[in-house]
Every structure is written in structure tokens, then in C-alpha cells.
Amino acid sequence: xxxxxxxxxxxxxxxxxxxxxxxxxxxxxxxxxxxxxxxxxxxxxxxxxxxxxxxxxxxxxxxxxxxxxxxxxxxxxxxxxxxxxxxxxxxxxxxxxxxxxxxxxxxxxxxxxxxxxxxxxxxxxxxxxxxxxxxxxxxxxxxxxxxxxxxxxxxxxxxxxxxxxxxxxxxxxxxxxxxxxxxxxxxxxxxxxxxxxxxxxxxxxxxxxxxxxxxxxxxxxxxxxxxxxxxxxxxxxxxxxxxxxxxxxxxxxxxxxxxxxxxxxxxxxxxxxxxxxxxxxxxxxxxxxxxxxxxxxxxxxxxxxxxxxxxxxxxxxxxxxxxxxxxxxxxxxxxxxxxxxxxxxxxxxxxxxxxxxxxxxxxxxxxxxxxxxxxxxxxxxxxxxxxxxxxxx
Amino acid sequence: xxxxxxxxxxxxxxxxxxxxxxxxxxxxxxxxxxxxxxxxxxxxxxxxxxxxxxxxxxxxxxxxxxxxxxxxxxxxxxxxxxxxxxxxxxxxxxxxxxxxxxxxxxxxxxxxxxxxxxxxxxxxxxxxxxxxxxxxxxxxx
Numbered sequence: 290x291x292x293x294x295x296x297x298x299x300x301x302x303x304x305x306x307x308x309x310x311x312x313x314x315x316x317x318x319x320x321x322x323x324x325x326x327x328x329x330x331x332x333x334x335x336x337x338x339x340x341x342x343x344x345x346x347x348x349x350x351x352x353x354x355x356x357x358x359x360x361x362x363x364x365x366x367x368x369x370x371x372x373x374x375x376x377x378x379x380x381x382x383x384x385x386x387x388x389x390x391x392x393x394x395x396x397x398x399x400x401x402x403x404x405x406x407x408x409x410x411x412x413x414x415x416x417x418x419x420x421x422x423x424x425x426x427x428x429x430x431x432x433x434x435x436x437x438x439x440x441x442x443x444x445x446x447x448x449x450x451x452x453x454x455x456x457x458x459x460x461x462x463x464x465x466x467x468x469x470x471x472x473x474x475x476x477x478x479x480x481x482x483x484x485x486x487x488x489x490x491x492x493x494x495x496x497x498x499x500x501x502x503x504x505x506x507x508x509x510x511x512x513x514x515x516x517x518x519x520x521x522x523x524x525x526x527x528x529x530x531x532x533x534x535x536x537x538x539x540x541x542x543x544x545x546x547x548x549x550x551x552x553x554x555x556x557x558x559x560x561x562x563x564x565x566x567x568x569x570x571x572x573x574x575x576x577x578x579x580x581x582x583x584x585x586x587x588x589x590x591x592x593x594x595x596x597x598x599x600x601x602x603x604x605x606x607x608x609x610x611x612x613x614x615x616x617x618x619x620x621x622x623x624x625x626x627x628x629x630x631x632x633x634x635x636x637x638x639x640x641x642x643x644x645x646x647x648x649x650x651x652x653x654x655x656x657x658x659x660x661x662x663x664x665x666x667x668x669x670x671x672x673x674x675x676x677x678x679x680x681x682x
Numbered sequence: 683x684x685x686x687x688x689x690x691x692x693x694x695x696x697x698x699x700x701x702x703x704x705x706x707x708x709x710x711x712x713x714x715x716x717x718x719x720x721x722x723x724x725x726x727x728x729x730x731x732x733x734x735x736x737x738x739x740x741x742x743x744x745x746x747x748x749x750x751x752x753x754x755x756x757x758x759x760x761x762x763x764x765x766x767x768x769x770x771x772x773x774x775x776x777x778x779x780x781x782x783x784x785x786x787x788x789x790x791x792x793x794x795x796x797x798x799x800x801x802x803x804x805x806x807x808x809x810x811x812x813x814x815x816x817x818x819x820x821x822x823x
Contacts, residue, residue: 316725389799391724443734546799550723553731587725594730643738645773646720646729655722658802 294368298513301375302524303531305509308382309394310336310535313505315543316391316551316586317497320559321490322544323552327462329541332494336540337533339495343502343571344525350577351504352521355398355511358416358577360406366515370405370680373673374512377401381666386539389546391587392662395579396424398508400667408674423578427569428656431585432592434565439596447557450486462487490556493563500567501582502529503574554590562589584659591652598643684708688786690716690779690807691749696792700822701753704790705760707820714767715753716782717746718775722803732772746770776810783815793823 318332327335357363366374378398385392399420406412438446462473509531510524551559566586573580674680689704691697704713719742720729735741750768757766771778783789791808794801812819 388802389724389797390802439734546724550725550727553723553727555731555734558730558734583725590726590730594726594733597730598733642772643733645771646733648774648777651722651774652726654805655724655726655803661802 291368294372295513295518298368298371298375299519299527301372301379302509302513302528303534305375305379305382305398306528306531307535307539308379308386309501309505309509310340310532310537311386311539311543312382312391312394313340313498313501313582314536314540315546316583317501317563318494319544319549319551320554320556320563321494323549324490324556325460326487326490327460329544330537331460331462331464332544333533333536333540335491335495336498336536337529339498340502340506340532340536341525341529343499343504343574344506344529345502345522347503347571347574348506348525349521351507351574351579352511352514352524354416354420354577355402355507355579356513356515359399359402359413359420360409360411360515361413362411363515363517365405365409365411366512367680368516370674371512371516373680374401374405374670375509377404377666377670377673378508381662381669384665385662386543389543390662391583391659393581393583393659394505394508396581396584396660396663397666398511399579400663401670402512404667404670405674408671420578423573424581424584427573427580428584428588431565431569431589432595435561435589435592436596438561438565439593439598440600441596443557443561443593443597446561447555450489450557450560462491486556489560493560493567496567497563500570500574502532504570504580504582506532507579551590558590558593561593562586565589584656587656587659591647594643595647598647683710684787685711686786686788687711687713688716688779688783688789689713689753690718690775690789690791690811691753692717692775692795693749693752694792694795696794696822698752698756698792700790700792700820701756702760703820703822705757708788712765712767713757714769714786715750716769716771716779717749718771718773718778719745720772721775724799724803729773742770742772775804775807776814779807779811780814780816783811783817783819786817788817789815789819791819791821793821 314332314336318327318336321327322329322332356366360366378401381397382392382394403412403417464473506525506528509528513519514521514524554562566582566589569585570580570582687704687708689701691701701715704711720732722729732738732741732745746768753768754766769782771782779789779791789811791811793808794806795804808821812821
């Protein structure tokens with residue numbers, strides 16, 4: 290009986306891993322695929338590899354937190370309850386993936402496990418509190434760091450990176466298998482600089498995949514690890530295999546929905562966001578905190594755009610009717626002592642202002658809605674454990 | 683006699699129908715098609731992408747072009763001699779439409795957009811417009 294349940298548990302864990310692969314490939318490789326730098330297939334392959342690297346190195350820290358520390362008594366991770374916990378995590382993520390509503394897999398998983406702890410009275414509130422505090426602090430850090438970059442450094446970084454998307458035809462980087470040793474093949478007429486840019490975009494995808502591995506492997510395997518029946522390493526291998534399956538299958542859909550939204554960002558912005566968000570997520574994983582990657586990334590995106598939009602100089606440039614391709618940027622424009630328009634010379638309110646794009650209540654709604662999927666998993670799991678009497682609590 | 687009509691449009695079948703309806707019912711009116719760009723999206727990529735554009739106005743116009751092209755097609759199909767004006771606003775669609783509506787006598791709007799994600803992140807725009815617009819609103823389905 291126990292063995293059957295263990296197998297069912299692992300199967301549900303695989304379902305969770307599959308959905309994690311789906312939901313993280315979009316944000317990580319959306320820019321690279323959207324700019325036609327690599328194929329979806331190659332994105333899936335890279336995602337699988339770097340997710341595994343993150344999971345096997347730093348991942349165990351977070352697995353310990355979720356599997357052993359979040360609940361005071363890990364014996365509540367019976368095989369029955371594990372199947373239910375994982376079912377709620379996987380099911381909620383699946384709904385999110387399908388509807389194109391991004392969700393933090395960590396919030397979804399912590400929610401379901403905490404619900405189990407709450408229903409049985411075994412939740413360790415100190416650990417839970419620490420995690421929740423980081424869920425609030427990390428996105429704020431992401432917002433401010435990206436905001437400062439957007440306001441003061443973005444044009445400089447942009448001029449330095451200078452990558453244009455590749456319009457059509459063959460992807461920028463493909464692998465040539467015709468020779469004895471497979472080697473990279475680059476798009477026609479690609480300059481050295483474009484190739485560097487292409488590698489940068491793929492590189493940030495790999496970085497995000499790695500950071501996702503450090504934080505998200507726990508979401509699929511922590512409850513089963515909590516039983517103590519299976520060791521860490523085999524579980525990580527199974528989890529990563531499941532994630533890989535998700536990368537090659539359902540990720541095709543999320544690359545079109547979530548990936549597509551990220552593709553709206555200029556590649557420089559995608560790089561800035563990836564670096565800021567990944568740094569935060571990896572740091573938290575090292576101290577064993579499951580980070581809310583999607584929320585951190587979104588707040589970084591908002592911060593970057595808001596920082597850029599609230600500079601006043603862009604507008605005066607537009608108003609003065611001069612060449613508005615601000616490539617080297619507003620900072621230089623400011624240093625050169627550009628005159629602000631005379632009073633009365635300003636045009637009426639009709640001119641679109643970038644700051645109109647960042648209305649606090651609208652952004653709050655987006656962040657709030659990103660919590661819908663975790664909420665489904667938490668509430669569903671709590672009600673199940675509290676009122677369905679088959680778990681023996 | 684209604685002479686100034688605002689038709690907020692986006693890339694959806696419902697807003698096509700709203701424009702068709704407006705052309706049919708107000709054949710002599712001056713119709714303005716309004717498109718809001720940079721509305722909220724799953725990870726805010728759309729709005730930030732616009733904010734980072736070298737030239738915001740130009741980027742907004744590019745995003746709105748397919749919508750306005752479609753609107754002109756619909757007008758041509760309807761054989762109307764209605765004058766079509768176009769206007770672009772930024773940000774929160776419902777708020778932009780409501781702000782703009784003051785200058786018009788009627789707003790004609792489609793019931794909803796297509797995707798679940800839109801409904802989750804942007805909300806039902808038509809409902810908000812009906813609730814808060816300063817002028818009569820016709821909701822087309």
C-alpha cells in the first residue's frame with residue numbers, strides 16, 4: 290500500500306515538475322526565442338540543463354526548508370497528504386499555465402504545504418513568517434534596483450549592449466551537426482557585436498533557468514523528501530527530468546503567452562531584469578528561502594519602466610521637437626544643459642506621457658492577480674485537509 | 683441627433699462589432715476610434731517596453747496602427763461616408779476611455795475582450811466604462 294502511494298506521490302511530483310518547466314521557460318527564454326536568436330527546442334534543452342545545475346547545487350537548501358522546517362513535525366507528510374499537496378500545487382500551476390496567468394511556483398507550493406501544516410496545527414509560524422517577509426521585501430528590492438537602473442543607467446547600458454532582434458529567416462544561433470564536431474552557426478551577415486548580443490540574451494536565459502532551479506526544485510519534491518523515504522539526489526534527478534519534459538511540451542504554450550509579454554521588452558531591458566531578478570532569487574535560495582521569481586521579475590520590469598518613465602528629460606526632448614532617438618540618453622542631454630521649455634510653450638496635456646503607463650492601482654492589480662494561482666492552491670489544500678477525513682488528521 | 687461618437691477599440695471581434703454598430707446606427711456622426719496602448723499585461727512587459735522606447739509617440743502609433751487599419755477597413759466595408767478620426771491613449775484602458783468620453787455624446791463599446799489573461803489583469807473594461815462614463819454608453823455584443 291505504502292509503495293503504491295509512494296509511486297503515486299512521485300507521479301504527482303512529476304506532474305508538478307512538468308508544470309514548473311512550463312511556467313519558467315516562458316520568462317527565461319522568451320526574449321531569446323522572441324528575438325529569433327534560438328529555436329524553442331534549443332530553449333527547452335538549455336532550460337533543462339541549467340535548471341538541473343541550479344537544482345543540484347543550491348536547490349537542496351530550499352528543499353530542506355520546505356520539507357523539514359516549514360512544518361514542525363514532518364510526519365504529517367504521509368503519502369496520502371503528499372499526493373494531495375502535490376495535486377494542489379500541480380493543478381493550480383496547470384490552470385495558470387493554461388490560462389496564461391503567471392504564478393510564482395514557490396508561493397503556490399509553500400501555500401499548499403503551509404495549508405497542510407495549518408490544518409494539522411503543525412505549521413512553524415517563525416519559518417512561515419520569514420518566508421513571507423522575504424516575499425514582500427524581495428520584490429521591493431527588485432523594484433528599486435531596476436528603478437535606479439532605469440532612471441540613471443539604462444541608456445548607457447543600452448548603448449553598450451546594442452542588440453537588435455533578428456527579423457526573420459534562420460535563428461541567429463543554430464547548431465551545425467553536419468561536421469564531425471557539432472558547432473555553432475550564426476545568422477547571415479551577423480556582425481561580431483550582434484553575435485555577442487545574441488549570446489548575452491541566451492546567457493541570461495541560462496542564468497534565469499539556473500536561478501529557477503535553485504528555488505523551484507523544492508516545490509516538486511519537498512513533500513516527498515519530508516517523508517524521509519527517498520534521498521535528496523534521486524528526487525532531484527526525478528524532479529529535473531519532469532521539468533525537462535515540461536520544457537519540451539507545455540513550454541511551447543507558455544513561450545507564446547508569458548514569453549510573448551516579455552518579448553515586448555527591448556533586449557537590454559530583458560537582460561537587466563534577468564540579472565536583477567536572478568541575483569535576488571539565487572541569494573534567497575542560498576539562505577534556504579523559496580523566492581517568488583515571477584513577482585520579483587514583474588516588479589523589476591515595473592521598476593525599470595517606471596524609473597525610465599519618470600525622468601523629466603524625455604518629455605522636454607519630445608516637446609522641443611528635436612531628434613528624439615535618445616540613444617546615448619537623457620543623462621547626457623541633461624548635462625549639456627538642455628533648456629526646459631518656456632512657460633506656455635509646453636503643449637497641452639494631450640501629449641502621451643510615459644508615466645501614464647505606471648498607475649499605482651493598475652500595477653497593484655497585476656501583482657495581486659499573480660497571487661490568484663497560489664491562493665487557489667492554498668485554499669484548496671486547506672479546505673481538503675481540514676474537512677476531508679481521509680487523511681487521518 | 684448624435685453627432686460625436688467615441689468607439690474604443692482593441693484587437694477583438696467585439697470591438698469590430700461595436701464599430702459596425704456605430705456606423706449603422708449613427709450614419710452621419712463623426713466617429714472617433716480610440717485605442718489604448720500599454721495596458722496592463724501578465725508581467726507588465728508591454729507597458730515597460732513602451733516606456734523604454736526611444737520615441738514613445740512613435741512606438742504607441744506603431745502599436746495602434748493595426749487596430750486603426752482594421753477600423754478603416756470596417757468603415758470602407760460599411761460604405762459609410764462617416765468621418766473616422768483616430769486617437770491613442772496610454773495606460774489603464776477604462777480610465778483613459780472615461781477621461782476621453784467627456785468630449786463625446788455617446789460611447790459605443792464591445793462587451794469584453796477575448797482572453798482570460800486580459801480579464802484577469804485588465805478587468806472588464808466595458809463594465810467599468812458603463813459604471814463611470816459621463817455620457818450614455820452603448821454596449822455591443
